[in-house]
Amino acid sequence: MIEFTFWDIVRNLLLAARWTVLLSLAAFIGGGIVGLVVLFFRIAKNKWSRRVASGYIALFQGTPLLMQLFLMFFGLPMLGLRIEPWTAAVLGLTFFASAYLAEIWRSGVAALPLGQWDAGASLGLHYLQELRLIILPQAFSITRAPTVGFLVQLIKSTALTSIIGFEELVRTSNAINNATFEPFKVYGLVALIFFVMCFPLTQYARKLEKRAMAH
């Protein structure tokens, strides 16, 4: 049997935390890109495009993330793709994040006065220019706090990818716990590492929210 000192445990957990960070970033960026596409459909003039986008968002917000990850993990191989936990984790969290981010940004678009669209049109801008130059910058800026808040939720959600076998912080901690039989210490440390990652972001989101309220 291998002996683990306290520092061995901490070191292994910190090494595993890199994957948690990497997965969070990949899913946030991927989710942002796909979310932007969903947002375009969600605010389009065509009624059916809006309906499809609402359905997409409702589907991801109305089912457990764990199920979404399972469907990704078992579903993609059926399409003939060879899939590993990392791929399933990134794709699963990307689609999950895209639905939430699209909904957050849509609320920003909806909060803008309609005069902004009219003003854009009267300057001779076409639809895409209006979005790019007038609507989206403002929508992103007023939804910065909930966007950062969602990033915190996304970081916490990466814990679920341990269940489909991705070697991030929680899966590593399970393995260490099985070797050391010190669950109180191991899971306590894991909670602490997540807290250190999430708390500054939570505070930042709170600051943004206060600043937005002051306006």
Added chain:
Amino acid sequence: MAFAWLPGAVGDIARGAATTILLIAVTTLAGTFLSILGAAGRRNGPVLLKRAIAWYVEIIRNTPFLVQLFFIFFGLPSLGIRLDPVLAAILAMTLNMAAYTIEIVGAGLDAVPGGQTEAALALGLRQRQVFIKIVLPQALKVIFPALASQIVIMMLESAVVSQIAVRELTYEADMLQARTFRSFETYLVVTMVYLLMSMALRRLLVTGGRRVLGAGVS
């Protein structure tokens, strides 16, 4: 895709769904109660209690539910507190939900105008009566939509308690796919069951809330 296994699995899925509903029902009651106490304590309690509640909220909100669950189920026994899986799941879900709903209930309490308390006190009601009969009902009415969303979110998050072998809907799905070798189809069916349950739960909460708390609840 093959669904020939489905007729034989309906019983298992229904049993799992019933356990999930039981878990969320108990959590809703206990979590709401705890968050009313927490929100009131955070406003009117002694300084130490206020600080403790603030830390509790921050710690829960900044760590994953799965880690909280493992800490309670695997970690607490080393302190001599051994819980069976269902109790551990309910405890973890309640503590998790309360951290979010304490803030929600607190916002509701702040939204009730101070004049309401003053008027009630002037009528000769005692502090506790003022809180329970005057302030709380008005606060709950304001925050009800947010509370309902949080309950639905918790129901969806409860899927992870399958990891400590609570026999709820996800656990039954895991067992079924191991037996049928139809993983994708099994999880697809169970995902749709979750979708229906979350839509039904939201509908139920909105109608129930409107009936109990009065009109204006959306």
